Each structure stands twice: as C-alpha cells, then as structure tokens.
Amino acid sequence: MPGFEIKDVFRETRVFTTRSIVIAILMLVLTGILLTRLFYLQVVEYDRYSTLSKNNRISVVPRPPVRGIIFDRNGMPLARNIPSYTLEVVPDQVSDMDSLLDELGKLVKLTEYDLKLFHRDAKRHARFDTIVLRSRLTDTEAARFAVNRYRFKGVELRARLERNYPKKKSGAHVVGYVGRISSRDLDKIDKETYRGINFLGKTGIESYYEELLRGEIGFDQIETNAHGRVVRTISSTPSVPGKNIYLTIDSELQRVAEQALGDYRGAVVAIKPATGEILAFVSAPSYDPNAFVYGISTADYALLRDSLDTPLLNRALRGRYPPGSTIKPFMGMLGLKSGQSQVKKITCPGYYTLTKGGHRFRDWKRGGHGHVGLHDAIVQSCDVYFYDLAHHLGIDYMHDNLALFGFGTKTGIDLNGESSGLLPSRQWKRAARDQTWYPGETVIAGIGQGYVLTTPLQLASATSALANNGIRMKPHLLLAEEDPLLTGKNPNEPVILNGVIWRDEDLAIVKQAMIDVTDSPRGTARRIGAGSPYKIAAKTGTAQVIGIKQNERYKESEVALRNRDHALFVAFAPAEKPEIAIAVIAENGGHGGSTAGPVARKVMDFYLLGKEPQQEKDPS
Amino acid sequence: MSDNKGFSIDWALFTGLLTLSVISLFVLYSAGDQNLDLLIRQSIRIVLAFAVMFLVARITPDQLLRWTPYLYGIGLILLIVVLGVGVIGKGAQRWIDLGFVRFQPAEMMKLAVPMMVAWVMVKKPLPATLPTVILGFVVVAIPAMLVIKQPDLGTAILIAGSGLVVIFFAGMSWRILAVLAAIMAAAAPLAWYLIHGYQRQRILTLFDPWSDPLGAGYHTIQSAIAVGSGGLYGKGWLNGSQSQLDFIPERSTDFIFAVFSEEFGFMGSLILLLAYLFVVSRSLYIAIEAKDSYTRLLCGSLAVTFAIYVFVNIGMVTGILPIVGVPLPLISYGGTSMVSLMAGFGILMSAYSNRWFMH
Numbered sequence: 001m002p003g004f005e006i007k008d009v010f011r012e013t014r015v016f017t018t019r020s021i022v023i024a025i026l027m028l029v030l031t032g033i034l035l036t037r038l039f040y041l042q043v044v045e046y047d048r049y050s051t052l053s054k055n056n057r058i059s060v061v062p063r064p065p066v067r068g069i070i071f072d073r074n075g076m077p078l079a080r081n082i083p084s085y086t087l088e089v090v091p092d093q094v095s096d097m098d099s100l101l102d103e104l105g106k107l108v109k110l111t112e113y114d115l116k117l118f119h120r121d122a123k124r125h126a127r128f129d130t131i132v133l134r135s136r137l138t139d140t141e142a143a144r145f146a147v148n149r150y151r152f153k154g155v156e157l158r159a160r161l162e163r164n165y166p167k168k169k170s171g172a173h174v175v176g177y178v179g180r181i182s183s184r185d186l187d188k189i190d191k192e193t194y195r196g197i198n199f200l201g202k203t204g205i206e207s208y209y210e211e212l213l214r215g216e217i218g219f220d221q222i223e224t225n226a227h228g229r230v231v232r233t234i235s236s237t238p239s240v241p242g243k244n245i246y247l248t249i250d251s252e253l254q255r256v257a258e259q260a261l262g263d264y265r266g267a268v269v270a271i272k273p274a275t276g277e278i279l280a281f282v283s284a285p286s287y288d289p290n291a292f293v294y295g296i297s298t299a300d301y302a303l304l305r306d307s308l309d310t311p312l313l314n315r316a317l318r319g320r321y322p323p324g325s326t327i328k329p330f331m332g333m334l335g336l337k338s339g340q341s342q343v344k345k346i347t348c349p350g351y352y353t354l355t356k357g358g359h360r361f362r363d364w365k366r367g368g369h370g371h372v373g374l375h376d377a378i379v380q381s382c383d384v385y386f387y388d389l390a391h392h393l394g395i396d397y398m399h400d401n402l403a404l405f406g407f408g409t410k411t412g413i414d415l416n417g418e419s420s421g422l423l424p425s426r427q428w429k430r431a432a433r434d435q436t437w438y439p440g441e442t443v444i445a446g447i448g449q450g451y452v453l454t455t456p457l458q459l460a461s462a463t464s465a466l467a468n469n470g471i472r473m474k475p476h477l478l479l480a481e482e483d484p485l486l487t488g489k490n491p492n493e494p495v496i497l498n499g500v501i502w503r504d505e506d507l508a509i510v511k512q513a514m515i516d517v518t519d520s521p522r523g524t525a526r527r528i529g530a531g532s533p534y535k536i537a538a539k540t541g542t543a544q545v546i547g548i549k550q551n552e553r554y555k556e557s558e559v560a561l562r563n564r565d566h567a568l569f570v571a572f573a574p575a576e577k578p579e580i581a582i583a584v585i586a587e588n589g590g591h592g593g594s595t596a597g598p599v600a601r602k603v604m605d606f607y608l609l610g611k612e613p614q615q616e617k618d619p620s
Numbered sequence: 621m622s623d624n625k626g627f628s629i630d631w632a633l634f635t636g637l638l639t640l641s642v643i644s645l646f647v648l649y650s651a652g653d654q655n656l657d658l659l660i661r662q663s664i665r666i667v668l669a670f671a672v673m674f675l676v677a678r679i680t681p682d683q684l685l686r687w688t689p690y691l692y693g694i695g696l697i698l699l700i701v702v703l704g705v706g707v708i709g710k711g712a713q714r715w716i717d718l719g720f721v722r723f724q725p726a727e728m729m730k731l732a733v734p735m736m737v738a739w740v741m742v743k744k745p746l747p748a749t750l751p752t753v754i755l756g757f758v759v760v761a762i763p764a765m766l767v768i769k770q771p772d773l774g775t776a777i778l779i780a781g782s783g784l785v786v787i788f789f790a791g792m793s794w795r796i797l798a799v800l801a802a803i804m805a806a807a808a809p810l811a812w813y814l815i816h817g818y819q820r821q822r823i824l825t826l827f828d829p830w831s832d833p834l835g836a837g838y839h840t841i842q843s844a845i846a847v848g849s850g851g852l853y854g855k856g857w858l859n860g861s862q863s864q865l866d867f868i869p870e871r872s873t874d875f876i877f878a879v880f881s882e883e884f885g886f887m888g889s890l891i892l893l894l895a896y897l898f899v900v901s902r903s904l905y906i907a908i909e910a911k912d913s914y915t916r917l918l919c920g921s922l923a924v925t926f927a928i929y930v931f932v933n934i935g936m937v938t939g940i941l942p943i944v945g946v947p948l949p950l951i952s953y954g955g956t957s958m959v960s961l962m963a964g965f966g967i968l969m970s971a972y973s974n975r976w977f978m979h
Contacts, residue, residue: 012746012913015791037938041848042886049848
C-alpha cells in the first residue's frame with residue numbers, strides 16, 4: 001500500500017497478541033469483580049435486601065381525586081359520593097390465604113360471589129398488589145374488623161368514596177353510571193391519568209362529561225412500616241377535584257313525568273323552547289344505576305339485558321318511532337312555505353287515491369272529514385289532506401324542509417349514542433336499499449308513517465322549535481359547571497341551530513290550529529285542554545306497530561297487546577308565550593289523545609302551575 | 621490485497637448477539653409494564669440493527685481504511701454543528717433532528733475515533749513510538765472535548781476509552797503507560813474541581829447512598845435493593861416487586877440490569893455475564909485472526925469497548941461505579957446506541973470474512 005512503510009508483519013502480530021492476552025486477563029478480572037459484587041448483594045446480603053424490598057419504606061401512592069357531583073337545576077344531587085368501607089388484601093403478605101379467608105368470614109359477610117371475584121382479581125394482578133375483597137361494609141362489620149385487625153396481616157380496612165345515585169331509577173338514563181374500569185376501557189384511556197382511579201363514567205352524563213367530572217390525580221410520597229401502614233407523608237401533590245355539574249333537568253318534574261307515564265314503556269322529553277334546556281328526560285322502564293357501581297352480577301345483568309321491556313335502552317335518545325300524526329303541524333308549515341296551504345281545501349271521503357280506482361290510502365275516520373282546509377286538517381287530524389299535500393310537495397321537498405326542524409339528524413344533545421332517526425328521500429332509498437322511490441311512499445310519509453322514524457328527543461326538539469317561532473335551540477343537559485375550589489358557576493351558553501326561517505304569519509296559522517286541537521269541540525285532544533287555565537298547543541299521534549292490510553278493519557282488541565299502536569303526543573304551553581315543549585310516547589298506548597296526552601298535561605300542570613298530579617286510582 | 625474475499629457470517633458471534641437480543645425482549649416486556657408497543661418498537665430496532673450489521677459486514681477492511689479520515693472529519697463537523705443547533709434532550713445538546721430521524725453524532729464517533737486512531741497507528745511500523753502515540757492522543761482528545769461540552773461526560777469517557785485502547789493494542793510502551801497513570805493520579809484532585817456539581821455528587825453518593833435516600837442516593841439504593849432481593853434464583857419473570865412497583869427509575873434503559881437481576885437472580889446474572897464474555901472473547905479472537913494491523917487494532921478496540929460498556933453499566937447498577945448514562949449494550953431500550961454497536965459488529969464480521977489465513 002503506498003504511503004506505508006515496510007512492516008514486520010510477524011512482529012506486529014506478536015505485539016498485538018501479547019496485548020490481547022493482557023486485555024483478556026483484564027476482562028476476566030472485571031467479570032470476576034462484577035460476579036463478586038453480585039454474589040455479595042444477592043447471596044451474602046440477600047436477607048437484608050430481601051427485607052428492604054418487602055418493607056420498602058418509600059412508596060408513591062396515588063391520591064385519587066374526588067369526582068364532581070351532579071346536581072339538577074335546583075341543586076338537588078343526582079350523583080354524589082358517599083363514604084364506604086372496603087376490605088383489601090395484599091396476597092404477598094398473607095401466609096395462609098384459605099385460613100385467613102375463613103377467619104375473616106366469621107367477622108364480615110363474604111359471599112361466594114365476593115370470593116370468586118377476589119380470586120379472579122388476585123390471579124390477574126401481581127402478588128404485591130392490593131386486591132379488593134369486600135366493598136360496602138356496614139358500620140358494624142367495619143368496627144368488628146377494626147378491633148380484630150391485629151390478627152390479619154396483609155388485610156386493610158379502607159374508607160373510600162363510592163358513587164351513589166340518590167334518585168335511583170329516576171333519571172337513570174340521563175345521569176348514567178360509573179363502573180369499574182374494564183380491560184376494554186384500558187385500551188381507550190391514558191393509564192397515567194387513571195392511576196389510582198378505579199372507576200369511570202360508562203353511560204349518560206357520567207360518561208359524556210367524564211373529563212369534567214374526573215379531576216386530576218395527586219400523589220403522596222409516603223414512608224411505611226413493615227406492615228405497609230403509613231408512618232408519615234414525605235411529600236404530597238394534592239389531587240384536583242372534578243368539576244360539579246348542574247343539569248338542566250328539574251328532578252321534581254322528572255319524577256312527575258315518570259309517574260305520569262306509569263307502567264307504559266315509552267319516553268317523555270320536555271324542553272324549554274327559548275334555550276333548549278332539557279327539563280325532563282324520561283325513558284321507561286328504567287333501572288337502578290347503583291347496581292352497576294361495584295359491578296353488577298352476571299345474572300342480574302342478564303335479567304336487565306334480556307328483558308323484553310329493554311330497561312337499559314335509552315328510548316328518549318335512541319328509540320326510533322314513526323311520528324304518526326304528530327308530524328302534521330310540521331307538514332303544515334311546509335305546505336304554507338310552498339304557498340299551497342293558505343287557501344287550498346280538499347274534500348275528504350275517508351280515503352285517498354293517486355289514480356282513479358287505484359290503491360286506497362285510508363283515513364283514520366271511515367266516513368271522512370268532508371270539506372277541510374289546513375286548520376281543520378290539523379285540528380281533526382285529517383289524513384287525506386296531508387296525503388294530498390305530501391303528494392304535491394314531493395318526498396325530496398319534504399326531506400329538505402323537515403330537516404329544518406331537525407328530523408333525520410342528531411340533535412347534538414350532550415349524551416353519547418344518540419340516534420339520528422330517519423328522514424327518507426329518493427337518494428336515501430337508492431343508497432340504502434338500492435330501490436327507486438314510489439309515489440305511494442310519499443303519500444304515507446305525509447302522515448308520519450312508512451320510512452319516517454324519529455326519536456322522542458327529536459320530536460320534542462322540533463316541537464320546541466315550532467314553539468320558539470322556528471328558531472331551533474340545541475337541546476342540552478349541562479346547565480352550568482362549577483369548580484368546587486372556587487365560588488361561582490360557569491353557565492353553559494345556549495346554542496342556536498337554526499335562525500329565523502319560517503314566516504310569522506305561517507307560524508301563527510299552525511300554532512292556532514294546534515291550540516284548537518285542545519281548545520275546540522272538534523279537536524282530537526279536547527279532553528286534554530279541558531279546564532286548563534293556560535292555552536295548550538298540541539298534536540296527537542298514533543303510530544302503527546304492524547302493517548294493516550287494505551280494507552281490513554283494524555280491531556284493537558284482537559292484536560296482541562304488544563302490537564297495539566304507539567300513542568304519541570306533542571305540545572307546548574302556554575301557547576302565546578311557550579315555557580315548555582314536550583313530546584310523549586307511550587308504547588302500545590293506543591290513541592295519542594287518550595294515553596299520551598294526559599301524561600303531557602300532568603307534566604305541564606306541574607311545571608307551569610306547580611300542581612302535583614292526583615294519584616290515579618288503581619283500576620282493579 | 622484490496623479485493624473482497626467474499627462474505628461469510630461468523631455464526632458463533634451471530635448466535636451470541638441473537639441470544640442477547642432475545643433476552644432483551646423478555647426483560648423489556650417486564651420492565652416496560654408489559655407494553656406490547658414498546659416490545660414491537662424494540663423488535664423493529666433489533667431487526668434494523670442486524671440489517672446494519674450485515675450491511676457494514678460487506679465493507680472490506682481496505683475500504684474502511686480508505687474512508688477513515690473522511691468519516692472522522694465528518695464526525696468532528698457534526699459534533700461542532702450539534703453544539704450550535706442541536707436539540708436539547710434531558711438537559712444536554714446531543715441530537716441533530718433531521719425531521720424523520722434524530723441522530724446523535726457522538727454515537728458515530730464511538731466508531732470513527734478508534735478507526736482514526738488505528739489509521740494513525742499503522743502509518744508507522746508497530747509497536748507505536750512516542751510521536752505516533754502523541755498524535756493518537758490528539759486524535760482522541762478533540763472529539764472527547766467536544767462531547768464533554770454537550771455536556772456528556774459518560775459518552776466522552778467511552779469515546780476516549782475506545783481510542784486509548786487502540787493505542788494500547790498498538791504496543792505503546794509500558795513506560796509511557798506508567799507515566800500516564802502517574803499523571804492521572806496526580807491530576808485527579810484537579811479533576812474534582814473541573815467536573816460539574818452533579819457529577820461530584822454522584823461520586824460522593826457512591827460511597828454513602830444512604831446520606832440522601834430520597835434524592836441523590838435513590839437510584840443507587842433502589843437498584844441495589846432490587847438486585848440484592850433477587851437472591852440466588854430471582855423472584856421470577858414479571859414478579860420483581862422493585863421493578864413492577866416503579867421503585868427503579870429508568871428501568872427500561874440504563875437500569876434494565878436491575879430488573880433482570882431482580883427477576884432472574886444470581887444464576888441469571890451469571891448466565892448473562894457469560895453470554896457477554898462469550899461475545900467479547902469471540903470478538904477478540906476475530907481481532908487476532910485479522911489480516912492486517914489496522915483491522916486488528918480496530919477490532920480489538922471494538923471488543924474491549926463493548927466489554928467496557930457492560931462493565932460500566934452493571935457496575936453502576938450494582939453500586940460499584942458512579943451513575944453515568946451508559947445503557948446495557950443490546951439489552952437496554954433505545955435506538956442509536958444499538959445501531960452504532962451493531963455497525964461495530966459488522967466491522968468484526970467483515971474482518972472475519974477477510975481473515976488472516978484466507979490470504
């Protein structure tokens with residue numbers, strides 16, 4: 001190689017080899033040093049370090065934050081934290097687990113289920129982790145254990161705050177519940193944020209406002225004695241409590257609405273039209289959320305899940321019902337907007353045909369309503385008028401304009417899992433079913449049958465928009481939030497979804513017709529308006545559960561109870577200056593005016609007059 | 621002389637490296653809270669590092685010799701650049717951020733310095749004479765000073781060490797060595813005043829960790845407890861209470877040996893040390909068999925540097941050396957150091973392919 005002097009290859013190799021031997025010896029010496037050190041630590045001093053490890057005096061203990069409290073609009077607690085004793089075991093510190101559990105079982109009640117959960121959790125965690133053995137000890141049990149604590153090494157009695165829902169079944173679908181963090185939750189949450197927190201919101205407000213309610217974890221650096229008991233706190237980072245939440249719900253109104261609905265399955269949604277605040281949000285039947293906090297047993301859960309009455313389903317939010325005749329006031333607005341319904345009158349023979357001698361779309365009144373205009377068609381709920389109107393408007397016009405009332409889209413309420421209902425159009429049918437649209441389908445859509453589906457929340461929101469002169473406010477449950485460390489609430493500002501769209505004179509026509517539904521001798525809900533000191537604007541509705549064939553007389557008594565029509569009712573009051581808008585659905589309730597209407601009246605009476613509804617007498 | 625003698629793998633060395641990588645995945649699974657993401661990222665790094673090794677193994681020693689001065693020069697420039705525009709991580713400027721990858725020039729110098737020193741050494745016949753030795757010292761000192769500036773004393777010492785080992789292998793006379801040792805001993809008190817306060821603290825802590833059990837002594841105490849409580853056979857995989865309960869800081873990176881030793885005990889540690897010893901002695905053997913002095917010096921240095929890493933890391937974890945940021949080679953979680961390490965083993969593989977008796 002150029003530039004390099006001639007080398008003595010063998011000499012160079014010898015130099016390197018000699019040095020390598022020196023290095024190799026050095027390597028062995030270093031390895032020896034490390035092994036000696038390891039031997040010293042792990043074998044000679046093993047007992048000392050083993051003890052140090054077991055009794056590691058310094059540990060970092062997470063301080064879980066206090067979860068925010070959920071109040072109703074008047075400051076009544078809907079979800080709170082109550083102290084509760086739990087018995088916790090560190091398996092690593094227990095020498096004979098079976099005899100320990102036997103002995104413990106004599107002091108506090110340990111069910112098969114408790115033991116099963118304990119053994120399962122113990123298997124899933126490391127031996128030095130703390131495992132909950134029993135929760136919700138009674139005061140007596142806690143005292144009994146405290147006296148005998150010295151006998152149970154590795155068992156701790158701890159006071160924790162437990163989530164509690166004082167209203168139990170009432171409002172369960174709004175408030176929701178917290179539950180233990182499951183392995184599926186673990187994939188979704190940040191583990192650091194939840195260190196030391198065992199619960200998170202699973203449904204309802206508890207889930208939607210989880211981040212507000214949760215707060216932030218704090219940490220204590222503590223020194224413990226050999227039994228793991230805290231000797232002193234070395235340093236401490238306090239936790240930040242979660243925000244308190246005030247809901248728009250009036251829990252008294254909620255209770256009245258639930259009682260008014262009685263044993264019917266169904267939903268009641270009441271909204272303050274000017275702001276979109278939800279005053280009552282009922283889904284029946286309901287369930288007790290307290291059962292979920294510490295884990296509901298599989299059998300109890302199966303009972304709820306498999307019940308034909310589906311108590312876990314939030315009907316107000318997710319139930320999809322044909323709106324039936326309750327859609328007619330909105331159809332009326334469309335008719336007026338298009339300019340057709342101001343003067344148009346039709347003659348109703350009791351049925352409607354698209355072509356002479358074609359399919360007969362029947363009216364609910366066999367003999368027909370005679371000569372009717374829009375006002376009478378709403379008051380008497382004439383189907384034929386709206387068949388005709390729908391036919392002339394066309395499905396796409398209906399789709400685009402009914403959407404202005406929020407049909408077919410989620411309202412954006414602050415709850416997870418809202419259904420958007422279904423507002424059909426030509427395009428929808430082609431995309432979803434790959435079929436063309438038939439004119440007959442437009443006709444029945446005009447009376448809220450066929451493909452049209454709405455949620456009770458959508459129906460209430462649309463009614464509320466009508467009451468608020470077409471200005472649609474976003475329905476919401478959060479009234480205000482409050483930092484428990486500061487004073488003063490932080491209100492949640494109302495949000496406008498649609499501004500002014502509809503003409504005042506058109507609104508006046510439809511509103512007057514809705515008033516006459518309850519206020520005129522021919523109105524379908526005249527009994528609802530009877531004796532009311534305030535004016536009620538309303539519309540009844542009946543939604544078919546099964547399809548009824550042509551010319552076949554619908555005999556209510558002959559179909560199974562569950563195939564009975566759903567009863568619907570929408571209303572707002574006082575009609576001149578609406579303070580409450582409401583939608584009621586009673587599943588299989590038959591006719592809207594007779595079943596759903598009284599429910600709405602009781603709710604409105606209570607809200608507007610503070611009048612407690614009279615207890616209904618048991619029919620048996 | 622410069623033609624490629626073909627490419628073959630030293631299966632013994634390869635097996636040793638693979639064994640260590642597999643052990644790494646097991647320990648990391650335990651140290652990283654059984655996080656699969658962490659494991660996947662480390663697996664990708666291992667695969668990449670092995671790919672780098674095979675790539676480097678295809679470079680012949682002669683090509684390497686030719687590139688040496690350029691590599692060293694580029695390394696120096698990058699070190700200067702990093703002082704100017706480097707990204708600050710954990711309080712020191714060590715990284716160059718290229719957008720898609722963050723790169724630590726000091727890692728490159730771990731290879732470039734011994735290469736450059738070997739390049740200087742073989743200019744004259746061995747054993748190296750005093751002028752050559754002095755030149756070698758200069759080659760070592762410049763990058764070492766730059767890395768100290770970052771400041772990263774640990775890496776600087778390792779870089780300097782890898783260069784000095786080359787000079788030692790080159791046959792620097794025992795007399796010079798003795799004189800140097802004497803100078804260093806005399807300079808030690810002076811150094812005490814030159815190093816940073818925290819570095820001084822670390823050395824003091826070594827002698828009495830219990831003087832500040834929650835502060836400076838925390839790492840040393842907790843890792844000693846972890847290792848000691850592991851006993852003869854360990855607490856079992858995933859069952860180290862010190863490791864799993866967060867008592868050991870940096871337990872996926874610098875302190876991973878504490879996790880290993882707590883869970884697998886003295887016997888496990890013995891086996892791990894033997895695995896390392898095997899890799900080192902095999903590397904040294906390849907060095908002796910190498911075809912020319914340059915390759916020999918370089919390979920010898922790589923073998924010794926690797927051994928130093930292991931010794932410094934385990935010494936630190938077991939409390940016989942002060943705490944310096946040196947990962948446990950091939951076991952600790954981390955990318956850059958693994959890549960430079962495997963590039964080094966690539967050079968060894970290349971030396972093996974072109975060894976002495978193949979001429």
